[in-house]
Amino acid sequence: MKPIKILGIGSPFGEDQIGWKVIESLKTKINPKDKIYKMVSINSFDRPGIRLLELIQDAEIVYIVDAMKSGGKLGDIYRYENKAIFKLQKKISTHSIGVIDALMLGNELGSLPKTIILYGIEIKNSKFVTDISKSLDRTINKVTKLIIEEISKLS
Amino acid sequence: MSKNKNISINVPILSRVEGEGSLELEIKNQDIDVIKLKIYEPPRFFEKFLEGRNYNEVLDFVARICGICPVAYQMSAAHAIENAFGTETNPWIRDMRRAFYCGEWLESHSMHIHFLALPDFLGFNTAPDMSRKFPNEVKRGIRLQSFGNELIKLFGGRSVHPVGACVGGFYKAPSVPEVNMLLRKAKTLIADCEDLIAWIATLDLPNNSHDFTSVSLYHPTEYPFNEGLIVSDKGLNISIDEFEDYFNEFQVPYSNALHCTLENKPYLVGPLARINNCFENLPLPIHTLLQSLKINFPSKNMYQSIIARAIEVYYCILESIRILEQYKIPDSPYVKTKAKAGSGFGCTEAPRGMLWHKYKLDQNANVLMAKIVPPTSQNQARIEEDLYISLKQFGLQKKEDELRAYSEMIIRNYDPCISCATHFINLKVNRI
Numbered sequence: 088m089k090p091i092k093i094l095g096i097g098s099p100f101g102e103d104q105i106g107w108k109v110i111e112s113l114k115t116k117i118n119p120k121d122k123i124y125k126m127v128s129i130n131s132f133d134r135p136g137i138r139l140l141e142l143i144q145d146a147e148i149v150y151i152v153d154a155m156k157s158g159g160k161l162g163d164i165y166r167y168e169n170k171a172i173f174k175l176q177k178k179i180s181t182h183s184i185g186v187i188d189a190l191m192l193g194n195e196l197g198s199l200p201k202t203i204i205l206y207g208i209e210i211k212n213s214k215f216v217t218d219i220s221k222s223l224d225r226t227i228n229k230v231t232k233l234i235i236e237e238i239s240k241l242s
Numbered sequence: 243m244s245k246n247k248n249i250s251i252n253v254p255i256l257s258r259v260e261g262e263g264s265l266e267l268e269i270k271n272q273d274i275d276v277i278k279l280k281i282y283e284p285p286r287f288f289e290k291f292l293e294g295r296n297y298n299e300v301l302d303f304v305a306r307i308c309g310i311c312p313v314a315y316q317m318s319a320a321h322a323i324e325n326a327f328g329t330e331t332n333p334w335i336r337d338m339r340r341a342f343y344c345g346e347w348l349e350s351h352s353m354h355i356h357f358l359a360l361p362d363f364l365g366f367n368t369a370p371d372m373s374r375k376f377p378n379e380v381k382r383g384i385r386l387q388s389f390g391n392e393l394i395k396l397f398g399g400r401s402v403h404p405v406g407a408c409v410g411g412f413y414k415a416p417s418v419p420e421v422n423m424l425l426r427k428a429k430t431l432i433a434d435c436e437d438l439i440a441w442i443a444t445l446d447l448p449n450n451s452h453d454f455t456s457v458s459l460y461h462p463t464e465y466p467f468n469e470g471l472i473v474s475d476k477g478l479n480i481s482i483d484e485f486e487d488y489f490n491e492f493q494v495p496y497s498n499a500l501h502c503t504l505e506n507k508p509y510l511v512g513p514l515a516r517i518n519n520c521f522e523n524l525p526l527p528i529h530t531l532l533q534s535l536k537i538n539f540p541s542k543n544m545y546q547s548i549i550a551r552a553i554e555v556y557y558c559i560l561e562s563i564r565i566l567e568q569y570k571i572p573d574s575p576y577v578k579t580k581a582k583a584g585s586g587f588g589c590t591e592a593p594r595g596m597l598w599h600k601y602k603l604d605q606n607a608n609v610l611m612a613k614i615v616p617p618t619s620q621n622q623a624r625i626e627e628d629l630y631i632s633l634k635q636f637g638l639q640k641k642e643d644e645l646r647a648y649s650e651m652i653i654r655n656y657d658p659c660i661s662c663a664t665h666f667i668n669l670k671v672n673r674i
Contacts, residue, residue: 133309133402134309135402136353136357137353137357137369137384137387138387138391138401138402140384141388141391188368188369188370191368191370192369192370192373192380194370195370195373195374195377195380196373196377196380196381196384198381
């Protein structure tokens, strides 16, 4: 089996860190003794842009967690898989220049892994502050749980 | 055509990791009344962050100034601190630093050419749109960019914010098998580079030629990365420690970033300035290729910056092959430094142009003062001057959308750190 990669995309600006927070949470909650996690790499990246294609190229299944602004409620969770990602309006992700565009580019070039799952989390504040809304704690836990459940089913 | 005589165009500020930028343009009675490029650069804060830090922390700090050109910040800082200590490195370190730098130019230039600039010239809104029609060309761009990242990783341990460089050299020498693997890959990319230049030469680039001053490092025997005199095509020829005698950094009220002028005039730094000043130091295969394609330098057409970048991509492949072919494991990947109080200067060529550093260190080699002059700050006044001249050439009577798109293209020719932002500028037009 090829590796599974879980990437949290973010920036240091306010709630835009949410992808990183989910990764931090995942790292503390996975069971390292579980066989499946020998095949899983979990990392955070600061707006990788086109480099995202390099980061995911060796994987068979990729999970991406990113902040989104789509007009929903703070903390809303969205899940998109493969082609559904490319139907997203550009710029819906706060890193649209990277995540959506890079994945669309990879799709056009036929260089994407077999399965890509994008977890988007609705945020409101991406200003130059380091704080993240406490109300997002529950969302972080929920996304963590959802990803762990999905991966457990793969083993 | 706009019927109003007075037009105010405001491009709102967008935040990006490499900087925040906006453009304000006011046209009154068919003349440009106000033109302001507003850039907010993080290096100003970094200079303060560095105060009180020990010299051996500086490289890790300055690498964070820019996600695209951390090598440049590390190299200018390393040279400045070595200059303060009186440290002499050796030919192995000198060569490996050049190869390290090749990686960064390759990564940065390939990114700009394929994903920021080319969609402009080929009439696409985005790189994914462009890749539908030009998949092989885009794949080639990704290959070149990826190789650049691999080269940075070879010396830096990782491609983003690398950690392998230190004052005096590198913490670790790459293994011979690692080097040979990249050498084999580099050789396969020569054809890609030649094809890239030939392809770009076929583009019908606009021509906004006008006079400006090109400033870069110049080395008598090599294309410049880490060493040389600061020269211009108008006769400047000074050592890097004389920078402050000729260049003046100053605050403008509308921007957090300092402007920088050469004897009170704007000037250009970056790939086109380097090629204009150092053309003869490019290797023979590049000269013969350019001759066959009828590409000539020097050039005063900023649109030819994309060609300059493609030429430097080719140069980096050839230079990395030259260096990696001679690679041997050294006795030590660094020279020992003797930390002491003093001042030092470092000036190297970042992908976007000359990057000047100055440090003052106390008796414990802690930073008392740091001054960093990045290329995007240096190009700000030149971009404003270019916009002023080129928009008039273009025709101020054109529609606001056309003026906006044209302004963005002009700005992108400089590959400022706000390139990403300028690709997605939301324009608000206020008619007075």
